[in-house]
Amino acid sequence: MIKPIIQSFYQRISQQKNRLGNIFQPRAVVLLYHRINEFRPDPQLICTSPAHFEQHLKIIQEYYHPISLAQLGEGIQNKDLPRNSVVITFDDGFADNLWNAAPLLEKFGIPATIFVTSGFIDQPAEMISDVLEHILLGMDTPLKTLEIQVNDKMIRWNLDDPSPRPATWNVQSGSDPNLRQRCYREIHRLMRSLQPEERQNILSQLFVWANCTEKYRPERRIMNSEELRNISRSGLIEIGAHTISHPMLAKQSSSLQQQEISGSREQLEKILGHRVTSFAYPYGGSDAVDARTIGYVKAAGFRIACDNVPGTVGYRTDLFGLPRSLVRDWDNKTFYKQLKYAFLK
Incomplete structure (x- = not known):
């Protein structure tokens, strides 16, 4: 005792x-x-x-x-x-x-x-969050139902909602005044852990659904x-x-993690003409960074990394x-x- x-x-x-x-x-x-x-x-x-x-x-x-x-x-x-x-x-x-x-x-x-x-x-491209904001929150589309194929699964959202879409709304808001804002939140969360090709496939489907070309806003x-x-x-x-395409690294295969980490450094060094020694993990936190991820960053020759x-x-x-x-x-x-x-x- x-x-x-x-x-x-x-x-x-x-x-x-x-x-x-x-x-x-x-x-x-x-x-x-x-x-x-x-x-x-x-x-x-x-x-x-x-x-x-x-x-x-x-x-x-x-x-x-x-x-x-x-x-x-x-x-x-x-x-x-x-x-x-x-x-x-x-x-x-x-x-x-x-x-x-x-x-x-x-x-x-x-x-x-x-x-x-x-x-x-x-x-000529925008980050995922910008594309989703432009199509789902900024545009008025005639179609009131959104269907997205994610691998072998079809996901459907009902967007028939005349409610206002407040410009002050954000993903930390406690509620979603409009169905499009809820859809934005859910698709963005879904896409974070997907592979780059899967994310690009979803974006392409969104452009087709919205009947708009994949034009980016220069600003x-x-x-x-x-x-x-x-x-x-x-x-x-x-x-x-x-990284190259901003994936949630810990959710990816070992080979893709290595490619994203080492490839981003190689691309930047080719542009800048000097060593790149620092790295930041996209999204961050335990869902995005694990022991494998840290090991690949060290192996790539970085000296310091930010979460x-x-x-x-x-x-x-x-x-x-x-x-x-x-x-x-x-x-x-x-x-x-x-x-x-x-x-x-």
Whole structure:
């Protein structure tokens, strides 16, 4: 009876010691942005307005220690991490990162890493979430029933709904005011774990159903080759890899994971003419990243990899599982509170 009590006592002491160590050790937060733009609707909540982004940079410059992702990695390895360090990252490689984010980063002299989905470079295409938003939320189609063939299964949605489609609706909303919004949510969730060919097949069916051509909106595209070379020449912005087609890696076969991970690096290095050493897992979390995935990233020669789960970074943080805090379109007061809270996780 006494032994378990003593063990429990020492366990609590050890936990308290670890908590105190986390408080007094230098910590860092890696921020995750996607778009610096004001597109509406924004069902995935990935747009941060240029005005709000500038406010964020002012707060980081005034109250924190901005460093690059490479400096973060070196700080972890050398146990020499500046206190209150903040790293800025972007996922996907949208062209507005060049148009709207880069000038502001240069204005404040704050470094950043942009993880690029290489298969969309120089292609007349949009990311899956954009195509779904355009067809399901932005267009009015005469057909009121949507049927999609997914492998051997036919899935049907009834879209006969005259209800308004609020532009403020997003996937975090507690309800779906319109049947099209529910359909968007369900198809996007379905497509995340499919293979690239299966996802493309669904998109092709959607274009046929909507009776529209596969035209992309230039303002929503991924940076092209020349833009990637230009943005990386500044020395302030690093380009990292984000797979070829943005699949949920852990749901894919070993061969496809290796192809997506190594292939994205090879494509980017061919464009940039130098080594690409950082990687970000699409979607992130336990559903998207497993031991196989991490092993393939290491084998591909990357030095550091970012996940998409919140948390702080310290000396014990795995370089191939860096947590990141997702940033929304917050005003300066909200961002200040959110960043302060992020350092407590």
